[in-house]
Amino acid sequence: MKKINYLLFIAAFVSVLATGCGQKPKDMMAKKWSFKEIDKKDLDAMVAKEMDAQKGRLEGMDDAAAKAEVEATMKEEMAKAPEMMAKMFKDMFFDMKADGSCEIGGMSSTVEKGKWELSEDGKKLSITDSKEKKDMEVSKLTAEEMTIRIKDGEMVMGITFTAAK
Numbered sequence: 001m002k003k004i005n006y007l008l009f010i011a012a013f014v015s016v017l018a019t020g021c022g023q024k025p026k027d028m029m030a031k032k033w034s035f036k037e038i039d040k041k042d043l044d045a046m047v048a049k050e051m052d053a054q055k056g057r058l059e060g061m062d063d064a065a066a067k068a069e070v071e072a073t074m075k076e077e078m079a080k081a082p083e084m085m086a087k088m089f090k091d092m093f094f095d096m097k098a099d100g101s102c103e104i105g106g107m108s109s110t111v112e113k114g115k116w117e118l119s120e121d122g123k124k125l126s127i128t129d130s131k132e133k134k135d136m137e138v139s140k141l142t143a144e145e146m147t148i149r150i151k152d153g154e155m156v157m158g159i160t161f162t163a164a165k
Contacts, residue, residue, distance in 0.1 A: 025122025027098075028143050032164035035092040035106065036145070038085055039158030046155055047078045094127075094161065102127060 054074050061067040091106035096116050104127070105111035114129035118138070125136045125148060139158065140147035147160040 023143065025120075025138075025141055026118045028141055029116075029118050029122070029125070029146070030096050030098040032093060032095040033146055033161035034164045035089045036160040036162045038082070038089065039147075039149075039160070040082070042149075042156055042158045043082050043085060046157070047081050049155075050081075051075070051078055089159065092159075093164065104129065 051074065055071075058067050058071055061070070088107070093104070093106050094116075095103040095105075100115050100117065102114050102116045103111050104114065112129045114127055116128075117126045118124070122141050123138050125138050127134050127136070134150070137149040137151075138146065139149055140160070144163050145160060146163075147158055149156055149158045
């Protein structure tokens with residue numbers, strides 16, 4: 001019986017650790033987050049959509065050789081998109097303060113200040129800066145990693161961040 005109680009205690013302890021030590025989503029969010037990666041499926045979809053949009057330009061071309069050259073150049077440029085996006089986002093960070101203020105930086109030379117709010121269930125993040133309020137879906141939130149999905153028009157981009165050390 002003691003062995004069963006001990007095993008139940010260990011299972012309960014591990015369960016608490018696995019859920020972020022019982023932290024509320026807002027408490028887990030309040031820290032500095034550094035860019036890790038962009039969701040490859042979202043990036044591939046964005047590249048495919050851009051390729052389709054660019055193919056419309058090619059349809060008006062009569063010269064087959066020129067058309068083939070432009071299409072090859074487009075494919076080459078689109079193949080570089082994942083690396084270019086990773087470079088663009090590599091220094092991006094969110095510094096979410098416990099008081100609801102935040103700083104967002106790394107995309108330009110300025111650091112944007114704003115406010116953040118997280119829904120009780122931890123699934124919706126709203127950030128308001130000097131220009132706008134942006135709502136994002138939080139698809140993953142642990143003590144060490146956060147993935148947000150940002151929708152801009154028809155484009156949806158999943159971006160994963162890790163807790164800064």
